[in-house]
Amino acid sequence: MPAAAPATSKPTPERILDAAEDLFAERGYAATSLGDVADRVGIRSPSLYNHFRNKEALYAAVVDRLLTAFTAPLDELRQAPLTAEGIYRWLEITVRMHHQRPNLARLLQHAALSGSPHTDALVDRLFRPMFEPPQNSVAPNLGPVAELQPWAVMGLNNLVMSYITMAPMYRDLLGEDPLGPDAEEKQVRLIMTLAQLVLGTGEPPAQD
Secondary structure, three states, X not given: OOOOOOOOOOOHHHHHHHHXXXXXXXXXXXXXXXXXXXHHHOOOHHHHOOOOOOHHHHHHHXXXXXXXXXXXXXXHHHHOOOXXXXXXXXXXXXXXXXXXXXXXXXXXXXXXXXXXXXXXXXXXXXXXXXXXXXXOOOOOOOHHHHHHHHHHHHHXXXXXXXXXHHXXXXXXXXXXXXXXXXXXXHXXXXXXXXXXXXXXXXXXXXXX
């Protein structure tokens, strides 16, 4: 008779989502099968259908869970009067989240290069709000770079997320783990410095 699962063990649907998130981030949507997910979870493939009707539904659940976490700070930013200080705070939170949960950047890279279901919805939820002015709020005056605001958004997004996906290639050159805590602090400082150049106002929060 199999041993009972530990009381602290995650529920099966959550373990499936964890395994699927890792695999979709590693291999992309097309190269990941439900059998791969089941093997990593340690269950039989038919058992997956008790929780997710097919691979697309599983992928959608993975994406939704990631986007729910990553869009929350931006939602909070847009609900208050927009200030440079608020933008700096949101950027720092976002950079740290990507370091702590690198799978979203990796999954997005696969979606951009080889496609995946729900890519339009992903773009709408994650990126479109960054291109739209918040309601009932006045954006900081960007002066002569105002017309480049969309490119600034793309540039900062690319800096944050491509750092995560490409970081392993630079480990030997840097002489340290680019996803380690010390490197995370340096990445936060870099993004803050670049954001200050774009905004031309406010002071980034001091880094401990």
